[in-house]
Amino acid sequence: MKKSWWQRTIISCAVMLMATFAGLFVNKQVAHAEQTYTIGVVDTFAPFEIQNKQGTYTGKNPGIEPEMIRMIAKHEHFKYQYKIMSFNAILQAMQSGQIDAGMGGMSVTDERKATIDFSTSYYKDGIVMAVGKNSKITKMSQLKGKTVDVKSGAAGALYAESIKDKYGFKIKYFTTSNAMWNDVKSGNGAATFDDGPVLQYGIRNGMPLKIVTKQINATPIAIGFKKGQNKELQAKINDGIKWMQKTGRMQKLIDKYTKGSGTKTESSKNRTIFGLIRNNRKALLTGLWETIKLTIIGSLCALAFGLVLGVMGIAEGKFWKGLSSTIIYIFRGIPMMVLAFFIYIGLPNVIGQKIPLFTAGVLTLMLDEGAYVGAIVRGGFEAVDVGQWEAARSLGLPYSKALVKVIAPQGLKIMVPSLVNQLIITLKDTSILSAIGVMELTQTGTVIIARNMEGFKMWLIIAVMYMIIITLLTWLSNYVQKRMEA
Amino acid sequence: MDKQYKVQVKDLHKSYGDNEVLKGISLDVKPSEVVCMIGPSGSGKSTFLRCLNRLEVPNSGHIYIDGYDIADPKTDINLVRQNIGMVFQHFNLFPNMSVIDNITLAPVELKKMSKEEAQEAALHYLDIVGLKEKANVNPRTLSGGQKQRVAIARALAMKPDVMLFDEPTSALDPEMVGDVLGVMQNLAKEGMTMIVVTHEMGFAKRVADRVVFFHDGKIREDGTPEQIFEHPQHPDTQNFLNKVLNV
Numbered sequence: 001m002k003k004s005w006w007q008r009t010i011i012s013c014a015v016m017l018m019a020t021f022a023g024l025f026v027n028k029q030v031a032h033a034e035q036t037y038t039i040g041v042v043d044t045f046a047p048f049e050i051q052n053k054q055g056t057y058t059g060k061n062p063g064i065e066p067e068m069i070r071m072i073a074k075h076e077h078f079k080y081q082y083k084i085m086s087f088n089a090i091l092q093a094m095q096s097g098q099i100d101a102g103m104g105g106m107s108v109t110d111e112r113k114a115t116i117d118f119s120t121s122y123y124k125d126g127i128v129m130a131v132g133k134n135s136k137i138t139k140m141s142q143l144k145g146k147t148v149d150v151k152s153g154a155a156g157a158l159y160a161e162s163i164k165d166k167y168g169f170k171i172k173y174f175t176t177s178n179a180m181w182n183d184v185k186s187g188n189g190a191a192t193f194d195d196g197p198v199l200q201y202g203i204r205n206g207m208p209l210k211i212v213t214k215q216i217n218a219t220p221i222a223i224g225f226k227k228g229q230n231k232e233l234q235a236k237i238n239d240g241i242k243w244m245q246k247t248g249r250m251q252k253l254i255d256k257y258t259k260g261s262g263t264k265t266e267s268s269k270n271r272t273i274f275g276l277i278r279n280n281r282k283a284l285l286t287g288l289w290e291t292i293k294l295t296i297i298g299s300l301c302a303l304a305f306g307l308v309l310g311v312m313g314i315a316e317g318k319f320w321k322g323l324s325s326t327i328i329y330i331f332r333g334i335p336m337m338v339l340a341f342f343i344y345i346g347l348p349n350v351i352g353q354k355i356p357l358f359t360a361g362v363l364t365l366m367l368d369e370g371a372y373v374g375a376i377v378r379g380g381f382e383a384v385d386v387g388q389w390e391a392a393r394s395l396g397l398p399y400s401k402a403l404v405k406v407i408a409p410q411g412l413k414i415m416v417p418s419l420v421n422q423l424i425i426t427l428k429d430t431s432i433l434s435a436i437g438v439m440e441l442t443q444t445g446t447v448i449i450a451r452n453m454e455g456f457k458m459w460l461i462i463a464v465m466y467m468i469i470i471t472l473l474t475w476l477s478n479y480v481q482k483r484m485e486a
Numbered sequence: 487m488d489k490q491y492k493v494q495v496k497d498l499h500k501s502y503g504d505n506e507v508l509k510g511i512s513l514d515v516k517p518s519e520v521v522c523m524i525g526p527s528g529s530g531k532s533t534f535l536r537c538l539n540r541l542e543v544p545n546s547g548h549i550y551i552d553g554y555d556i557a558d559p560k561t562d563i564n565l566v567r568q569n570i571g572m573v574f575q576h577f578n579l580f581p582n583m584s585v586i587d588n589i590t591l592a593p594v595e596l597k598k599m600s601k602e603e604a605q606e607a608a609l610h611y612l613d614i615v616g617l618k619e620k621a622n623v624n625p626r627t628l629s630g631g632q633k634q635r636v637a638i639a640r641a642l643a644m645k646p647d648v649m650l651f652d653e654p655t656s657a658l659d660p661e662m663v664g665d666v667l668g669v670m671q672n673l674a675k676e677g678m679t680m681i682v683v684t685h686e687m688g689f690a691k692r693v694a695d696r697v698v699f700f701h702d703g704k705i706r707e708d709g710t711p712e713q714i715f716e717h718p719q720h721p722d723t724q725n726f727l728n729k730v731l732n733v
Contacts (some may be wrong), residue, residue: 396644397596406580
């Protein structure tokens, strides 16, 4: 049978999509050849990592590790770029080869040594137990039946897991220190096990917790590399650490962040809502712009993907219909966060190529939202009276012409409200991409709060920002819909 | 197929699952003949009509129009349909375009005419159906009778040599029926081959060359209007006519 134009269109769309992604990978390879290392680094994990207002690690006080890498890179002559992600994502991205090295106050443990190569340790860090400022708990034996908060994958979590049965407490996992500390502060969690220096830094910056134990299990801290890979970078960093230790630079650096007070963040007079907005204006706007960019590009890709799925869904052949239903079924069935992890962290293991963060974000939106758009488009076309098809076809118009000239214009009109709704959902769904570290508005909020500990006020600001954008979007869509009716 | 017939149907069968709605229909229509198909609801007359341009795909049998076998899947149905005009009970005008665009769409898209020729032709056919002044309005603003006349003009614009009418007046208010039937009567006079599924017995009597009575998926009786209406032979025909004529 001769292929009709729309079948050819679908095939060429698919080919174009694949070519686009192939292109992205090829670009990545070129960048790789210049020996710029990609280093995964956690969101603010003071004093090891302290992001500035723009969410980057430039500036005077980026934390122990970024400052150390800066000095070593200069000394050892290599270039690097940071990828900011959660601690767990770093462990996974290191194994999948998305990053050449990872850091975040990483403890050297036997378990990790199985999959990760470590640099020379430059610091020793112990776990402490902290409770709310007014808590009566002072000993681990008082934790029986209570909930203890830990950061998943971190040394504190490993320690808590090892003593959980002995003391009879339950464990609750978090991805950021800040969310975890706030949980203890509010009394939901009875206590937390976290890195000593990190907790001290937090308390110094106003977190109302107190440390009730000495440092336990002091473990060496080091930079991680994928097992057996990146020997070259590992050697350079080891050499650099040795140089810093010999010249006294290392001790000076550590003292700067653990003893002095010059690395405190915002002063208390800037802690009103307006003060916070003023202080973080640039970071918030950058985050907002990223959210808008993701929404626009993601929605356009989702629309294209959804149109293809929708047209396939009403095709004459059973094959195309089945294919469309299957694709919609798959991507509607996968939670978006899982899809994001799969694309960003899982897929590179299989294809052996890194996927840029923004591309992974757009791809996630395209597949997930596109599946919904596909269902909307199919539904919209199906909602057009079957008599319209019959009239068009009985005039001798082929399927494709009947679709384009008669059915599609009517179907699209039916779809508009649902598509606008999907656009708003897409905007909100971009926040899910914070899980893989995309610096959109939500992730920006997480980063700012990790630094200034103002959870309530910052999340309020972020929520209002989302609402303003969504309100504007709703007005715009109402206006467009009214114009269409007229 | 036989050259003297415009439409020739041989032993047509059509089932939906276990439900056989056409149980072997054969029918020949000569050029310029007007055939009215009557019969109770569910007798298969509409399904039969829709098979003639393959809106329904028959299970077996043959339909020859212009030398093409419509029932054969290899036939380029889009090409054949250009010569078969179809008018529906619910008009099915395209609401996303004006009256004149409804009429010019197919001739222009299928490259039968240039845009200008098609517009000129459209105005001509609109004139025939008495709606020239409505050329640029949206079909939504028309009455039912006007819509159906536009639908007829739309079908005529493709210059078909057979016209199929599927209960063209059933969805109309009574006062609109006359206008539409009038247009159809004029068409018949000008020699158009027409197959009409209708409940308008008056029209069938006046205009049809032949009346075909459908019952239970079969043709029960086939004859001149006089034969069917004045001297029905089959008890089913008599029964049906008693019901519809004596209300």
